[in-house]
Amino acid sequence: MKFYNLKHPEQEVSFSQAVRQGLGKNQGLFFPRQLPEFDDIESLLAMPLVERSIKILYPFVEDDLTLEQFTSIVTNAFNFPALVQSIDEKNAVLELFHGPTLAFKDFGGRFMAQCLQTFTKDSREKITILTATSGDTGAAVAHAFYGLDNIDVTILYPKGKISLLQEKMFTTLGGNISTLSVDGSFDDCQGLVKQSFDDLELAQAIGLNSANSINISRLLAQICYYFEAAAQLYRQRGKFDDLVFSIPSGNFGNLTAGMLAKAMGLPIKRFIAATNANDTVPRYLQTGAWQPNDTIATMSNAMDVSKPNNWPRVEHMLNSGIVDKNCLSSVAIDEEQTQMGIHSLNSLGYISEPHASVAYKALKYGLNDDEFGVFLGTAHPAKFKETVESTLGCLLGLPKELADCSGETILSSEMNVDFQQLRSYLLAQVN
Numbered sequence: 494m495k496f497y498n499l500k501h502p503e504q505e506v507s508f509s510q511a512v513r514q515g516l517g518k519n520q521g522l523f524f525p526r527q528l529p530e531f532d533d534i535e536s537l538l539a540m541p542l543v544e545r546s547i548k549i550l551y552p553f554v555e556d557d558l559t560l561e562q563f564t565s566i567v568t569n570a571f572n573f574p575a576l577v578q579s580i581d582e583k584n585a586v587l588e589l590f591h592g593p594t595l596a597f598k599d600f601g602g603r604f605m606a607q608c609l610q611t612f613t614k615d616s617r618e619k620i621t622i623l624t625a626t627s628g629d630t631g632a633a634v635a636h637a638f639y640g641l642d643n644i645d646v647t648i649l650y651p652k653g654k655i656s657l658l659q660e661k662m663f664t665t666l667g668g669n670i671s672t673l674s675v676d677g678s679f680d681d682c683q684g685l686v687k688q689s690f691d692d693l694e695l696a697q698a699i700g701l702n703s704a705n706s707i708n709i710s711r712l713l714a715q716i717c718y719y720f721e722a723a724a725q726l727y728r729q730r731g732k733f734d735d736l737v738f739s740i741p742s743g744n745f746g747n748l749t750a751g752m753l754a755k756a757m758g759l760p761i762k763r764f765i766a767a768t769n770a771n772d773t774v775p776r777y778l779q780t781g782a783w784q785p786n787d788t789i790a791t792m793s794n795a796m797d798v799s800k801p802n803n804w805p806r807v808e809h810m811l812n813s814g815i816v817d818k819n820c821l822s823s824v825a826i827d828e829e830q831t832q833m834g835i836h837s838l839n840s841l842g843y844i845s846e847p848h849a850s851v852a853y854k855a856l857k858y859g860l861n862d863d864e865f866g867v868f869l870g871t872a873h874p875a876k877f878k879e880t881v882e883s884t885l886g887c888l889l890g891l892p893k894e895l896a897d898c899s900g901e902t903i904l905s906s907e908m909n910v911d912f913q914q915l916r917s918y919l920l921a922q923v924n
């Protein structure tokens with residue numbers, strides 16, 4: 494299967510090129526030329542996660558990977574479950590936080606890492622992943638690439654501006670994972686990453702790649718857990734054609750993957766894209782005007798995005814009829830409602846965190862009688878320990894993944910906001 498640039502449809506690349514390049518000409522996003530469609534959904538749903546995921550994704554990658562290679566990629570990437578938990582008769586949560594860094598980004602991050610490693614093993618080229626993080630992404634990327642041959646990872650983060658536990662989750666690994674504590678803000682870190690990509694000589698010399706959420710491989714991986722949710726609910730309820738997914742959205746990668754699943758034949762009834770106060774999309778769907786405001790800090794901070802970078806893919810699917818326009822609505826949930834959602838869920842016996850709560854609240858506004866609501870649990874509550882504890886007035890225990898790294902030593906080097914310093918550092922890594 495080929496992937497084409499949504500901005501320049503004549504630019505067409507293979508899966509491996511799309512994974513390595515990330516973006517096309519003029520910052521255009523890659524999109525599959527065709528989508529595989531499956532008729533016999535019931536027999537797909539009867540399969541275990543890994544076997545089913547290989548079956549639904551292989552058509553996308555078959556030009557570049559043998560079935561044997563792809564089987565090992567998916568088996569290594571999806572080595573933890575996605576779990577549906579019942580909330581009440583009309584609602585369930587799809588828990589996506591049972592991976593090594595306790596957030597759904599483990600699915601896409603691990604899949605991308607395994608793909609890249611397979612491609613570089615053959616060509617023996619060196620790849621450097623450079624990424625800036627304000628918390629979650631750094632951990633998912635670091636763990637996904639840790640220990641892989643031929644791939645070095647450098648992660649920049651603002652010194653003193655992330656929690657100690659967050660910092661320990663990605664700075665204590667060592668090996669091929671280097672971390673730089675930058676004396677500046679998150680925007681400074683992102684600026685340094687951008688300068689590195691603009692420096693074509695450097696980019697070429699170190700095989701620069703960003704591993705960020707616009708990479709098509711991350712989205713393909715995320716298609717699989719929509720099928721998995723339907724499979725588990727079918728087993729529990731005997732039906733799966735009335736599902737409404739409510740998705741806590743920041744860059745809208747999760748929504749894109751859900752729409753792809755629907756286009757491939759999974760009969761998802763519709764989607765609710767739930768945002769926090771960063772409500773560019775709900776306003777856009779209402780007024781038709783794309784007017785991003787300044788980004789606002791909220792307690793669901795992984796969704797503090799006012800210019801969602803996957804939106805062109807969503808818009809393409811709506812405008813080209815790949816999915817029906819009526820199947821998407823979007824709503825913004827404020828901080829007070831987010832806290833109320835955490836309380837309501839707690840009174841139903843479920844401890845949640847701000848991102849999932851936003852999605853839960855959005856379902857409360859829009860579910861019809863003949864529908865069943867599924868909201869995505871994108872992070873483990875312990876990752877947002879302070880907020881959850883202060884909202885509920887109780888103490889949370891630390892899951893093993895967080896407890897394990899809390900006693901380890903931080904291995905970061907310190908750096909100023911100085912591109913030449915970063916440049917020399919990166920070049921020294923590969924030589």
Ligand SMILES: *Cc1c(COP(=O)(O)O)cnc(C)c1O
Nearest residue numbers: 742743744745746747795871872
């Ligand atoms: C990244 C993230 C989101 C937003 O997902 P998108 O695919 O960017 O819309 C939501 N919740 C958590 C916990 C995240 O880390």
